[in-house]
Amino acid sequence: MNPRSFLLSLLLSAMAPALLAQGPGQEGAFAGKRVLFIGIDGCRADAVTAAMERGLAPQLKMLCEGDNGLLTLKCYAGGELGTPTHQRTVSGPGWTSLLTGVWVDRHRVKDNQFLGGRFQTYAHFMRRIKEVQPRSFCASFVDWPPIHDFIADASRVGSDEFLDVKFTRAPDAKRHFIDNPEKDIEVRDAALKTLREQDPDAMFVYFGSVDEFGHGAIDERGSFSPENIIYLNAISHVDSHVGELVRAMRARPRFAEEDWLVLITTDHGGRGNSHGGDSDVERNIWLIANGPTLPRERLLDAPVPQTALVPMIYAHLGITPKPEWTPEPPKPPVGAEPKK
Numbered sequence: 001m002n003p004r005s006f007l008l009s010l011l012l013s014a015m016a017p018a019l020l021a022q023g024p025g026q027e028g029a030f031a032g033k034r035v036l037f038i039g040i041d042g043c044r045a046d047a048v049t050a051a052m053e054r055g056l057a058p059q060l061k062m063l064c065e066g067d068n069g070l071l072t073l074k075c076y077a078g079g080e081l082g083t084p085t086h087q088r089t090v091s092g093p094g095w096t097s098l099l100t101g102v103w104v105d106r107h108r109v110k111d112n113q114f115l116g117g118r119f120q121t122y123a124h125f126m127r128r129i130k131e132v133q134p135r136s137f138c139a140s141f142v143d144w145p146p147i148h149d150f151i152a153d154a155s156r157v158g159s160d161e162f163l164d165v166k167f168t169r170a171p172d173a174k175r176h177f178i179d180n181p182e183k184d185i186e187v188r189d190a191a192l193k194t195l196r197e198q199d200p201d202a203m204f205v206y207f208g209s210v211d212e213f214g215h216g217a218i219d220e221r222g223s224f225s226p227e228n229i230i231y232l233n234a235i236s237h238v239d240s241h242v243g244e245l246v247r248a249m250r251a252r253p254r255f256a257e258e259d260w261l262v263l264i265t266t267d268h269g270g271r272g273n274s275h276g277g278d279s280d281v282e283r284n285i286w287l288i289a290n291g292p293t294l295p296r297e298r299l300l301d302a303p304v305p306q307t308a309l310v311p312m313i314y315a316h317l318g319i320t321p322k323p324e325w326t327p328e329p330p331k332p333p334v335g336a337e338p339k340k
C-alpha cells in the first residue's frame, strides 16, 4: 500500500463509525418510533418483584420507576380459562401469543411441538412491520431456536425473510442447558452490536437461562420460587444484560430524537421445578414498559393479557392491524371447545 492510500484508508476507517453512528433519528421508517422487546423465559412474577426488592434487579427496577416507566402485575399467560383461548403455560404457546398477539384459538400452537401453527394468518409481528414499511429494520436474537425455526420462519411468505438480523444460539440440551448463561451473553452481545451499529426499528431479545434455573436443569438446587436464591440470582444476571441493552439504546447518537418503547415480560411462571398448568403462580406474569409515550393509565388500570403486547407495538409504530386480526378475540360461551 502506498503512503497516500494508507492515509486515505486511515481517514476512512476513522470516519466510518462516525457515519454509521449518526443514525436517522426521526428520519427512520416510523419517524423515530422504535421498539425494544425483551423476553425473559420462565420468570415468575413474585420472584421478579422479590429480586427488585432485594436489590438483585436494579436495572429492571429503574425501568419501572419515573414518569416513563411502569410495572404491571395484572398481566397473565394461559388465555381465558373456560374458553377456547385457554392454553398451556409453556413456552411454545406463550411466545407465540407474545409475538403474534393472539391466543391458541387462533394460532393453534398447543405445546412446544408447534404442530398446526397458523402463522401465515397470524404472523410474527415483525412480518407486519416489514409489510407496512419495507425499508424498516427488524432484528431478533434468541437462544431458544424454536422461536426462529417455528414462529419466525413459519410466518414468512415463501422464502421472503422479514428479519434483517436473525441471531440464534442453541444451549446444549444433552448437558442440561448448563451453557445457557453463556448463550444469553452471546445473545446480549449480538443485540448490543445491532443497537450500536445499526438503526433497528424493532428488536426482540430473548434470554433463556432463568427458566432453566427454575427447572433445576443447570443447578439441581434451583426452583421456580421467590425464596430460591439460585433462581433470584439467575434473574439478577439477566437484569445486568437488560441494563447493558438499555445503556446502549440510550447512548445512541440521536437517542434524544428517537421514541423507544421498551417492553419486558415473560412467557409463564412456574411451580416447583415445572410449569404448564393453570395455577396462579404459572398464569400470573408481569410487564415492564418504559418510554416517553406510554399508554400509562390503560396499562396500570386494566388486566393485560399476553396478547396485548403486539397491539401496543402496532399502536406505537402507527401500524393498522390486518382485518382478520383483532386485538381482543370475541369471547365464546363458557364450555365451548375449540375445534380440533
Ligand SMILES: [Zn+2]
Binding pocket: 041, 042, 090, 091, 092, 094, 211, 267, 268
Ligand atoms: Zn418458557
